[in-house]
Amino acid sequence: MDSSASNFPHTAGDPRGAMARTTRLVEFPGGVLELDSYGTPDDDYPGDREDRSEMRYRPTCLGYLRTDISGMSQLWDEGQIRKLAAGLGYDFALMVLFDPTSGRPPLARLKAQATRLDARAVIVPGPEHFTGCRVPESLMRQLDVITVHPEQTYSRYPGWDRRRA
Incomplete structure (x- = not known):
């Protein structure tokens, strides 16, 4: 069986490489947002940055x-x-x-x-x-x-x- 023909889209045969599913919970005024993403653990995710200046509260x-x-x-x-x-x-x-x-x-x-x-x-x-x-x-x-x-x-x-x- 050809390794590129797989039922799983994110496998070693995938040209993008192995991808891991990550679920993150982001709190904001008024609730919680659940984000699902696929990527390698080394990917830079905006939510992981120490600088939170991009998320602003609007009254x-x-x-x-x-x-x-x-x-x-x-x-x-x-x-x-x-x-x-x-x-x-x-x-x-x-x-x-x-x-x-x-x-x-x-x-x-x-x-x-x-x-x-x-x-x-x-x-x-x-x-x-x-x-x-x-x-x-x-x-x-x-x-x-x-x-x-x-x-x-x-x-x-x-x-x-x-x-x-």
């Missing part, structure tokens, strides 16, 4: 808009929120839409999702999407609030401990 953000305020511009507003999130280096997780005809409190779902996703910021098209065209203090206790137009950031209160919220 999570949410989008929020009121459907009655956005109206026909809703898709445009959503796109602008996503574009700004990417430009600021956020990991955009979810768009929270508020419909005032639902009868629910305006910020209840936003705050609940922010807590569940451990979000650091919320991006809104403008301050007019909040009652009275003002960013609520209760929201600034939990998140940075960023408006698209005008582009402005309302930072969380300094020294505020989220665990006490």
Whole structure:
């Protein structure tokens, strides 16, 4: 039998030489990733390097808009929120839409999702999407609030401990 004709793709008859299957577990914020690779033990694997500067944490953000305020511009507003999130280096997780005809409190779902996703910021098209065209203090206790137009950031209160919220 010819040694190059084998049922196993990674054998001595393989021109690439003997390959070993390696499973690596890589931890990142929010989970664990299992990586399967084939190679020789001498292969340089990026995960084996001491320099971990390539793996960066990106904070999570949410989008929020009121459907009655956005109206026909809703898709445009959503796109602008996503574009700004990417430009600021956020990991955009979810768009929270508020419909005032639902009868629910305006910020209840936003705050609940922010807590569940451990979000650091919320991006809104403008301050007019909040009652009275003002960013609520209760929201600034939990998140940075960023408006698209005008582009402005309302930072969380300094020294505020989220665990006490």
